[in-house]
Amino acid sequence: MPAKxxxxxxxxxAALAAKRGETSKSELRGASKSMEKSMSEKQLEELASTKRKGKPEHVDRR
Structure with missing residues (x-):
């Protein structure tokens, strides 16, 4: 599942780094905090490895 x-x-x-212990979980805020709790390391890897070229900064929640 690529990032949108x-x-x-x-x-x-950020969530992947915290899950791996590279950064502190207390440093996470917002979406990265909930992602770290609810997603597996493999799922986070898939989202984090998405290429940024051509992606919008943010996507509307609809």
């Missing part, structure tokens, strides 16, 4: 926006890709990267 740059913001989602960056949040997944």
């Amino acid at each position: 926006s740059k913001a989602q890709q960056m949040a997944a990267g």
Whole structure:
């Protein structure tokens, strides 16, 4: 499942780093905090590895 926006890709990267122990979980905020709790490392890897080129900064929630 590729990321739909740059913001989602960056949040997944932050959550993945926390899940791997590279950063502190207490540093996470917002979407990255909930992603870290609810997604597996493999799912986070898929989102974080998405190419940013051509992606919008944010996507409307509809």
